[in-house]
Amino acid sequence: MAQNVSYLGMIPLLPLIGAALVGILHLVTCKRKRLPDRLYAVLACTAPVLTFVLAVKVFLDLNGLPADARALTHEVFTWFEVGEMRISMGFLADPLSSLMLLFVTFTGSLIHIYSIGYMAGDESFAKFFAYLNLFLGSMLILVLGNGPVVMFVGWEGVGLCSYLLISYYSEDRSNVLAGNKAFIVNRIGDFGFVLGMAFLFWAIGGSGFDYISLKTNAHLLTPATVALVCLLLFVGATGKSAQIPLYVWLPDAMAGPTPVSALIHAATMVTAGVYMVARFSFLYVQVPTVGLVVAWTGILTALVSAIYGMFQDDIKKVLAYSTVSQLGYMFAGVGLAAYSAGIFHVFTHAFFKALLFLGAGSVIYALHHEQNIWKMGGLKTKLPLTYKTMLIGSLALAGCPPFSGFFSKDEILYSALASGHTGIWLVGVLVAGMTAYYTFRMIFVVFHGSPRDAHAYEHAHEPPAVMTVPLVILAIGALFAGFLNLPALFGGSQQVTHWLAPSLAEHPHEASHSTEIIAIAASVAAFAIGIFIAYRKFGKGAEAPVYSGFSSFAYHTFRINELYDVLFVRPYKAIGSAIGNFIDAHVTDAPVQLIVWFYRQFGSTFKLLQVGYVRVYAIYMIIGLSVMSYLLTQSFK
Amino acid sequence: MLSQWLFYAFATIAVFSALGLILSRHPMNGAMWFVITLVSLAGLYSLLSASLLFALQLIVYAGAIMSLILFIIMFLNIQPADIPDEKGRWAYLLGGCLAVVPIGLLLLKIVKTLPEGEIDIVGNGFGNVKSVGLVLFRDWLLPFEIVSILLLVALVGAVVLAGKKEMNQ
Amino acid sequence: MIHDYLSLSIVLFCLGILGVISRRNVFTVFMSVELMLNAANLAFIALARLHENMDGHVLALLVMAVAAAEAALALAVVILLHKHTGKVDTNVFSLLKG
Numbered sequence A: 001m002a003q004n005v006s007y008l009g010m011i012p013l014l015p016l017i018g019a020a021l022v023g024i025l026h027l028v029t030c031k032r033k034r035l036p037d038r039l040y041a042v043l044a045c046t047a048p049v050l051t052f053v054l055a056v057k058v059f060l061d062l063n064g065l066p067a068d069a070r071a072l073t074h075e076v077f078t079w080f081e082v083g084e085m086r087i088s089m090g091f092l093a094d095p096l097s098s099l100m101l102l103f104v105t106f107t108g109s110l111i112h113i114y115s116i117g118y119m120a121g122d123e124s125f126a127k128f129f130a131y132l133n134l135f136l137g138s139m140l141i142l143v144l145g146n147g148p149v150v151m152f153v154g155w156e157g158v159g160l161c162s163y164l165l166i167s168y169y170s171e172d173r174s175n176v177l178a179g180n181k182a183f184i185v186n187r188i189g190d191f192g193f194v195l196g197m198a199f200l201f202w203a204i205g206g207s208g209f210d211y212i213s214l215k216t217n218a219h220l221l222t223p224a225t226v227a228l229v230c231l232l233l234f235v236g237a238t239g240k241s242a243q244i245p246l247y248v249w250l251p252d253a254m255a256g257p258t259p260v261s262a263l264i265h266a267a268t269m270v271t272a273g274v275y276m277v278a279r280f281s282f283l284y285v286q287v288p289t290v291g292l293v294v295a296w297t298g299i300l301t302a303l304v305s306a307i308y309g310m311f312q313d314d315i316k317k318v319l320a321y322s323t324v325s326q327l328g329y330m331f332a333g334v335g336l337a338a339y340s341a342g343i344f345h346v347f348t349h350a351f352f353k354a355l356l357f358l359g360a361g362s363v364i365y366a367l368h369h370e371q372n373i374w375k376m377g378g379l380k381t382k383l384p385l386t387y388k389t390m391l392i393g394s395l396a397l398a399g400c401p402p403f404s405g406f407f408s409k410d411e412i413l414y415s416a417l418a419s420g421h422t423g424i425w426l427v428g429v430l431v432a433g434m435t436a437y438y439t440f441r442m443i444f445v446v447f448h449g450s451p452r453d454a455h456a457y458e459h460a461h462e463p464p465a466v467m468t469v470p471l472v473i474l475a476i477g478a479l480f481a482g483f484l485n486l487p488a489l490f491g492g493s494q495q496v497t498h499w500l501a502p503s504l505a506e507h508p509h510e511a512s513h514s515t516e517i518i519a520i521a522a523s524v525a526a527f528a529i530g531i532f533i534a535y536r537k538f539g540k541g542a543e544a545p546v547y548s549g550f551s552s553f554a555y556h557t558f559r560i561n562e563l564y565d566v567l568f569v570r571p572y573k574a575i576g577s578a579i580g581n582f583i584d585a586h587v588t589d590a591p592v593q594l595i596v597w598f599y600r601q602f603g604s605t606f607k608l609l610q611v612g613y614v615r616v617y618a619i620y621m622i623i624g625l626s627v628m629s630y631l632l633t634q635s636f637k
Numbered sequence B: 001m002l003s004q005w006l007f008y009a010f011a012t013i014a015v016f017s018a019l020g021l022i023l024s025r026h027p028m029n030g031a032m033w034f035v036i037t038l039v040s041l042a043g044l045y046s047l048l049s050a051s052l053l054f055a056l057q058l059i060v061y062a063g064a065i066m067s068l069i070l071f072i073i074m075f076l077n078i079q080p081a082d083i084p085d086e087k088g089r090w091a092y093l094l095g096g097c098l099a100v101v102p103i104g105l106l107l108l109k110i111v112k113t114l115p116e117g118e119i120d121i122v123g124n125g126f127g128n129v130k131s132v133g134l135v136l137f138r139d140w141l142l143p144f145e146i147v148s149i150l151l152l153v154a155l156v157g158a159v160v161l162a163g164k165k166e167m168n169q
Numbered sequence C: 001m002i003h004d005y006l007s008l009s010i011v012l013f014c015l016g017i018l019g020v021i022s023r024r025n026v027f028t029v030f031m032s033v034e035l036m037l038n039a040a041n042l043a044f045i046a047l048a049r050l051h052e053n054m055d056g057h058v059l060a061l062l063v064m065a066v067a068a069a070e071a072a073l074a075l076a077v078v079i080l081l082h083k084h085t086g087k088v089d090t091n092v093f094s095l096l097k098g
Helices: A010-029 A037-064 A095-118 A125-144 A148-166 A173-207 A211-220 A223-240 A249-255 A258-267 A269-279 A288-309 A315-335 A339-366 A384-398 A404-418 A422-447 A454-459 A465-485 A495-503 A513-538 A550-555 A557-588 A590-607 A614-636 B002-023 B027-047 B051-076 B089-112 B129-138 B141-162 B164-168 C002-022 C026-051 C055-085
Strands: A072-082 A085-093
Touching (some): A010 A037, A037 A072, A037 A095, A085 A173, A095 A258, A095 A339, A095 A465, A125 A258, A148 A173, A148 A223, A148 A249, A258 A339, A269 A315, A269 A339, A288 A315, A288 A557, A315 A339, A315 A422, A339 A384, A339 A404, A339 A465, A384 A422, A384 A465, A404 A422, A404 A465, A404 A513, A465 A495, A550 A557, A614 C002, B027 C002, B051 B129, B129 B141, B129 C055, C002 C026
């Protein structure tokens, strides 16, 4: 039974209040005397820190409950009630959402503090923090929602904030276009999500449309309905979490400020899709075929974006494609019903990816907003702290034991091998190698060798403490988070998996120890080979390469954006202009114009009677009189 | 008997001269025909024992009004070129007959509902000046006064309308 | 017998209407209107005789007064019309043409 508490509603509410407060203060004072940035910084950062405290409280409270009754609920108010549908704005804290809550609030708070330094001196400092708080509030609604509808509210909220923050530097039109692209592509995914929700409701929504009720009624669904719902929900996930075919917005989203990329497009928003699949594990576990579709989509996305990452010049784009690739891993995990492995990778990825993005932000800040890696070089002497933390993050990303990324990635690959999907496992191992290659290509080019742009190198210096302390904290997380889910082979007890077990419908794979050892050996070998090739090519300082042939094709991301433009955007625009110019003007307007024409004709006909000769008007009178007398004569009889 | 023959005579003359009025081209001819109509109507009034009105019809209508009209017709010196060339008047007349017939039929029908009555010449002062005056100045005093104002208005109006140019010069 | 007088009145009235609607000459139109008024007078007097009442005579008298006033003003307008256009055609002014 779920315990009812009353502080759950405060967790999303605090950042929303913060956003409103900062926003109103900014709107009221931005044309007059500007308030000091420090005030906004304090106002904006209190909410995330408070939510982190509350998240810890939630975790401790849940820990105090027995394992099979670990759920805290809070129904704030009934949102709407129509017919047999009753949706309330309610929150549910169970092991899965408490884990998500912990790392979302933790990384959120750290990135808020980091942004104080990164966005210092910016014109719309307050606006940034208002949007960032709004984002945090929406993400918390998403994570804590007690049903698909409340989750969707948060889903849309984070999409909105993503758009607002990507197009934050709105003077440059390309940033605004990137924001539009993110929002529109997300919307396409959301259409699938809504359809999935609708089908789910139509099937079993009558007796309660929240997770707990759905879980108890899940056995009433026909396999076809379950498959359809799961596929449609996954379409939503491809949009939000940037999988094939809707990943095209994430690299463009790097147009936003770097803290935004760190928070939204690495640690939190993009993992919402994985969270959603894990939430609906009680549905996905019924249809392994759909799970296989999810897994293959994920691993293929991982492969394709790893190829893109190997050829990018912009430091943020490398990390963006890396994010897409790692998300592919997570989907491979949850697709193969290894839900806790996927969620654990979400957890560790939040730490090291946020760390890498913040470190990249540090580099960009030091070099005065230079983002091309071929203009950097030899920065390890100038930015030692950034270098060390980024090295830790890269080792975690590349899957070097004993960093966190190794354990989480290995969990997923082991599940693939243990459940007999060797194809997925092989592609995963290949991608692990490629990950190591492109990550260390970036590290070697940016930090090793000699500087390629002497002027920028001269003025580079370590950023202030408000930016470096979060880096250190995240580095600690990236180092040690892996030990939370140590498998039995290494003497651990898989605490995270056991913690998450009540929330997920998972059946643990049991395979022989030898499979585990093969998986681990393959992962380590891939990592070693990748880093070795990167060292050979870039370790001693390399020049900017000229891309041709396949590498040029990969540099331009297989021209997928151009393909979408030709296949979808242009026909859609053509249809739009055809409708606008032809159908709107002639077809939909036709009844109106017909009426107008009719009135005109009517009018012109009657105009003929207005001859202007008074005698003719007298004739009209006499005609009327005679008709009237004729009628009267009839009635007289 | 005699009154009957007189009635038919006067009626025929009246109808034919009315026809002459509406069919004649030059307004002068029409005016002449109209005078004959008015005189025959006066005769009909006398057959109905309306002695005062018989006199007034001849004095006012056939005398004053018609002479005014004739005077204006002659004053304007209408040349044959000024008279409108009414080519379509027969068509209009035919159409007009068609339009007018229902009106007339209705009116005739209404009239038929009235009771029949003797209309011999009445004596004892019916229709003479004294009886008309008594009724006029007792029961119809207000309309009488208003009509006199109307005549004043007509007088002023006629002066204003027809004398405009001279007053401006 | 009264019916004959009233029928005559109706015939004259209809002839008057015919004159108004079919002629364009101003004077003819005007005199047709006077014809209609006279037909009405005849009807008044016939009915006064029927009811042996003086009211019809008085009314006919008042109608005559009105006809005189109207004649004066209408002819003044005809003079103005002739001054402006030199014609006595009712079709000259068609400013109300729609």
